[in-house]
Amino acid sequence: MRNALTGVERAMFWTLAFAAFAAAAAGLAARGVDRVAASYEAARSNYAIVRVLAPEGPAGIAAAEVALAQAIQVTSAAPMTAGRAAALLGGEVRAEDMPALRLIEVELTAAPAHVDVSGDLVAALAQGGVTAEVLEAPDDSSGAGLATRVRNAAFWGAIAFALVMGIIVSLAARGLAARRREMVTVMCDLGATQGETAGRIADEAAVMGLYAGLIGGVLAGVAGFAVLMLAIPGVNLDALIGMILPVDLTPIAAAPLGAAIAAGAGARAAASYFHAQAARLG
Amino acid sequence: MVRANTPEQDLFERGILARLSGVDAGYKTATVLFGIEFEARTGEVALITGPAAAGKTTFMHLLRLALQPRSGRCVILGTEVGKASARARANVKKRIGYVAENPTFIENWTAFDNIAMPLRLAGQKPRDYADDVRELVEFVGLTDAADLTVEKLSGAERHRAAIARALAAKPALILADDPTAGMSPGDGRRIVRLLAEMRRVGAGVIIASQDETLADCAPLNHWRMERGRLSPISQKASEEVEAFE
Structure with missing residues (x-):
């Protein structure tokens, strides 16, 4: 019992x-x-792509790289290769068929929400004589x-x-x-x-x-x-x-x-x- | 500043442990006790006898505060129980030693531990109460069985253990509901004498039993319960008690 x-x-x-x-x-x-x-989320929001509008060609990319290297928000910047672009597109386009790219992948430092990182980058690039647009990951209000x-x-x-x-x-x-x-x-x-x-x-x-x-x-x-x-x-x-x-x-x-x-x-x-x-x- | 006693506390100080006047009580829709008039005093033994289903156990439940009176006044140990708070009722219950007809124990504890339970509840440590409990165990003749778990005790031993437990906290009022049930006449009389001994330490003792012959084994007040009505048979001379009101 x-x-x-x-x-x-x-x-x-x-x-x-x-x-x-x-x-x-x-x-x-x-x-x-x-x-x-x-x-x-951190990886997504600390990433941006810079599209160089002017000057065209390798000179524009090089000038943009120099300008980005001096920008305080940027931890690393690298031109997007044709192979990398093809990989991102999931093999839909072959690397050798890819047109000349004017894109630079940029990793950013974490910034407070009120800081306009894109605007700061565009300004930094302009100071280096480069006209470019910055494409960031979409924020919550745009469906992310x-x-x-x-x-x-x-x-x-x-x-x-x-x-x-x-x-x-x-x-x-x-x-x-x-x-x-x-x-x-x-x-x-x-x-x-x-x-x-x-x-x-x-x-x-x-x-x-x-x-x-x-x-x-x-x-x-x-x-x-x-x-x-x-x-x-x-x-x-x-x-x-x-x-x-x-x-x-x-x-x-x-x-x-x-x-x-x-x-x-x-x-x-x-x-x-x-x-x-x-x-x-x- | 000295706070004045309530009339109920005055009764207790005058040695009246229980006074019931015009009390009806029962379970749910059934009324079992009718117009009960009863009094128990310090140092007195009361024996309530009567046939089965006469209301003796219900009367004991009323005295041990397990039942509320439906009408009348019921003052136990200086507290009018019909109006008392839960805490006040619990405090009264702590001063009552109750021996049930079928005593409930914590079955897998030893008899010793069960007997010591009221003292543990009062916050005493084992080293403080061990000697007292051993003494009680001897007093009720349970020495050999004290260290057995209760589930191993015989019916008579369980009753002895219940009596010892009821006495452990030195209660002012001891209630025993058919404590001799299932015992030989000799054992039964010994148990009643044992309970009656408690009046010597100033406690009041109320015993309910079907056995009318117990009335002559100790000097006691004998009451008879029949169909829920209580009437005195023989009353030991006692001092005049002032009017209740």
Whole structure:
């Protein structure tokens, strides 16, 4: 009988641990999506193409390169080759069929939103005697901003999933309170208030939730680490550790805390109900 | 500034542990107790006898604050329970030792730990209460079974454990609902004498039982419950009590 009771509690513990694992894993996945989307967005917004209008020919390209090299927003600038253009077009046009290009690919430093980078580049090129136009990646208002939407979806999706897991943890903890019903009845008979009784059961559930959340969080961290090792070609342990930001560990840190709070709240509610039932017969 | 006692607290200070006047009580739509008039004092033992389903257990539930009176006045340990807050009721319950007909325990705890439960709830540490609990265990004759889990105890041992638990917190009022059920007549009388001993430490004791013969095993006030009505059979001489109001 005792072993059976312990077995039920053990099953409950692993239910909590699994829910914490799932929530933490979803949180880590959301962080991964966020990091990829953020880096995509950074790469997209820090890139521009300069089309040289005058002077024409190689002299114009060379003058533009010199002017761009002196512009403070530019980290690198390179004329677009026919091969590169063909690759960007996905092989629709062969490199040898490509007309003479007057394009320069430019990588930019990150600039605050209020800075008119295109205007500054056009001015810098004009100072170097070059007439050119600058083509930047489209901003949110022109239909882009997919990365932002993906980041929001990942964040709120993970929050919603964690809430669902919290409900599961809370319901499982109500089961623990049901296992402690005889204790609730005894405590009620001995004059313990609803708060004292529910508090004791909630504390026990919260401690169980804390440990289960710790295990679930650590397992999710290990699983996330393994996935990254497999998913990033050629990455080693040191490089991977270097890539991880403290904020990426938030889901692992939140798992024990969240599981403890959800388990405590569920057990408290159930124990309060059982106490109320035991306290009043009529 | 000294705060004046309420009339209910005055009753308690005068040694009246429970006073019920004109009390009706019951469950949901069924009224079980009618016009109960009852009084219990410090150091007295009251025996409530009557046939099965006469209302004895309901009366005990009323006294242990598990039932609210439907009408009349019910003052237990200086508190009018019909008007008391949940916290005040809990405080009264902590001063009542209750032995149920079928006592509830935490089955996978030892008898010792179950008996010590009221002391743990009161915030005492094991080192502070261990000797007291051992003494209680001896007092109820449960020495050999104290370290067994409750699920392994016999019916009589469970009752002894329940009595020990009820006495652990040194309650002002002890309620025992059919504490001799399932026991031999000899064991039953021993249990009643054991409970009656508690009056020597100033507690009031109220025992409900179907067994009329228990009335002569200790000096006590004998009441009879029949069809939800309580009437005195033999009353030990007691001091005059001032008017309730």
